[in-house]
Amino acid sequence: MRSSHKGLALERQLRPFSARRLTFFTGVSLFGVGVVAPILMRTTHRTVEEAAQLDRPISVVITAYREAGIIGDTVARLCEQLKNAAEVDARIIVVASDHETADAAEAAGATTLRVPREGKARALNRGVEAATGKLVVLTDANASLGDGWPARVREGLKHAHLISGVKHETGGAEQAFWQLERLIKSSKVSSASRVESLSVVGELLAFRSEDFAPFERDHLSDDLALAASFDRRGKRVLIDRALVALEPATTGVAQWERRIRIAEGQYREVLPRLRDYVATPAGRTYLVHKMYRLTVGVFGFWLAILSLLVARSPWSMVVVPLLVGGSVAHYTRAPGRGGQLLTTLSTAVSLQVVPIVSLSRLFRSRNRAKEPGWKKVAR
Template sequence: MTGRSVLKSTRPTSVFITKSYRDRSLALCGAVFATGIVAPALMAVWDSRRKISAPGDDGTRGKEESALSLEVVIPAYLEASVIPESISYIRKALTHWPGGSTSVRVIASDEETAVSASSADHVNLVGRTGKASAVNYGVAQSSADIVVLTDANCQIVPQDWPALLMDELQVFDLVSCNKGEILSSDTFFWAYERWVKSKQRNTLAVVGEFLAFRRRDYNAIPPDRISDDIAIAISFDKRGKRVGVSDQIGVLEEGAGPQEQWERRVRIASGQLYEVVPQFTGLTRSLAGRRYLIHKIYRLTVGPVAFWAAVAMLLRRAEWKGRAGILAGVLASVANYRYGFMGNTAASRATVVVGLQAVPPVAAVRALTRVGRGSRQGGQWQKVAR
């Protein structure tokens, strides 16, 4: 009787302790995941109080602004249908440059794009060796004081951005901007990014669609880099150069189809992991680097691990019917983000947060594969012709 009474009194306590432990573990995973969203926002509010001082003179700041020349360099591959309009739009914008001469240079990796870009001031036809190589070549060929890197399929806004850029170059050595996509399911993602960067401008969270710098400040990046934008930003940051995001300049591009967007997300994430993780310690030494690690890398590493751990806990503790519902919801969200069967609807946009958590694991596998292959794998990816 004594043994039975002890068993009856201790069993409920054991169940309670186990359930309490699971609840705390689930709450902890939720908090860790949410930190990836909340922490950058809190840092942005705090950091918005900081005053950004102008960088030191590098030799060109002593030159009269009215004499500074500017060249827009467009690395382009399979962009034959969009490059003429891009050149025309950029030419109109360059009339707002308050400095000296301006020009447009296209680094074409295919002959059809080179022919379509004939209205540019300079067209260089190169082989397809990756965007990083095209960028290096374009900057090396330029003789302008200021170089702007952009893509053929985007539009820099507002049209007087060159005048705004002149002001930004008094604050930053490398200037980037905010990005938006037209008719994209990632609307909330871009709005969040834009808000954080507007408060936290001195950051390495740049976009490759707009990078501006003094040509003499540029150091060639390794040609095998996939994420050329973060490689350039890290290069500037390592040398004590100020990297920042303009809150007045932006780029817009048409939202890609679901499968193209998925591939783009995975490629960018794998590139960031490949570039950044080996340089983690070095990046913690700079303010811009620390901001970037918390803003971007946390969401590619710690955040998704916590998310999938929470999903596993929910599946384990739920009844069979509940498990089926949870699993169906998660798989549907990922499949919708990957294939877009729900279209660009409110319901589809609501699944984006879950769908995005499937990107880091795939990107991590791809980044590890690149580490194993080393430099034998160039900085290329499957490109959709435009």
């Protein structure tokens, strides 16, 4: 009888432990799939019939606002690269929403379009319209494109209607994140240097001007919206790992807000059109690469955290929230301090908090008529 009571008591003790352990490992597994699956996912490779339509000049389009301090150097660098590539008829078009930026771009040799500040979508429309009949390359005022990009763009457009480069950030607290991104986009599982996906970067996009469908409204994630527009119209989107755009990292609260905007933009673009993304190879690759992490992956992370919170040890209800809050505080207020390990851990945790904040803002603003703006910092 005593043995029976002991057995029941032991069973009651093991049952919650086993449930917690199962919950923890389920959460970790769901989170881990978001890291491993994009690396292992195989991609297809096709050609584009319009490959012959490449014998035309390149026009680089930059939309800029309050970029007077850096636009001159960017234009001069692009001019030098185009000259070295023997792109004699190329030109750089800066769509500027303030006079200081326009003046600096003109002084460096760019063609400028002075427009009112009506959003990036309209600015892009104006820039591409000015490049009618050309090969259009979109980049940012603070981006540096790797040497040899003109020839690589022309080669890439033999295989795609929209070609994107990959982005590397210099400095900052997210080095581990960008190493993962490089690993995913340069996976040896795929022998092709170009991968079919909608995970494009706005710092380096190229297409034929006639393939562009003008934006009808502003988007929080305009690069994803552009790629999805090509994909929905049956046009091929590829990411070329050999096309590299470098950009100085943003840190602190500014990067935190930027991450929230990016996540909210992806939710807004993808969730209402999920069927469209599932229907195409590029869309499916994007869902595995990006959207899984923002949905199932983050759910798995917080499921694992929840399993720690319900542990019998009273410290877990205090220590775990403190660790999460401390990670966000370190990421936003003291990025890079305390060594690489602390920075990596605080960044990893903070990037799992970002989707929660993004979704909460999305739900609060679901009745908002227009996309939110942000305060632009002059550079």
